[in-house]
Amino acid sequence: MTFLALAVALTAAGCSSSADEGSSGRPTAGKQAVTFSACMRDHGVKDFPDPDASGELTIDGVLNGSSLDPEAPAWKQAIAACKDLQPAGFTGRKRTAEEQKPALAFAQCIRDHGVKDFPDPTEDSPLVDTNRIPSTNSEGGMAALNAAMDECGELARKAIEGR
Known part of the structure; x- marks a missing residue:
């Protein structure tokens, strides 16, 4: 499976109700990013995007080239309301030690x-x-x-899911 196909599959899995939790019982990283995006929109940042094709969501990816303003009152209110849903790589949210292990194996x-x-x-x-x-x-x-990512696709899936 190519990495692009894997990324699309992981993103789709992150959005489906059957893949809401990883083996640890926590929401998968992809599902968490989708939930965070929805929360931001629900709290007034109407143009907040969904995660990219890799299932990741970063502050740089969201703000670069967009009209979103992190200094706007709506943004600040939404960030505060959704802070517990922030995925790793976004402002202030870090991978746990358990989530970091598969990310390091992937690298x-x-x-x-x-x-x-x-x-x-x-x-x-x-x-x-x-x-x-x-x-x-x-x-x-x-x-x-891309060739290396194709070879390491299973580890990427585990890293994105945090297991």
Whole structure:
């Protein structure tokens, strides 16, 4: 399964009622991000987007290129109301130690499959941040990353689900 197909499948799984919880009984990361987005819209930030195709949601991804204003009263009220739903990588929400283990295993797999400069994600960063992978700016860099992500798809799924 290609990573793109995996990402689409994970996003769809994160939205379905049958995949609301991971094996730990907690909402999966994808489901949590979808729930957080809905909460933000319900609390007045009408243009707040759903997670991207990888199932991740970051403050940079939400604000870059959008008309959303994090200084607006509606944004501040919604962030306060939805803070317990914030996914890892968003403002103030960090992965737990348990959630970080599969994220680190995924990063190692990517390095083992040829992307030597793939960084370990920090507890508060997205699983994949191409801004932190210099080789993706070189010729063939994105192809190498996509090939590695195809090989590490199962670990990506586990990292996104936090198990």
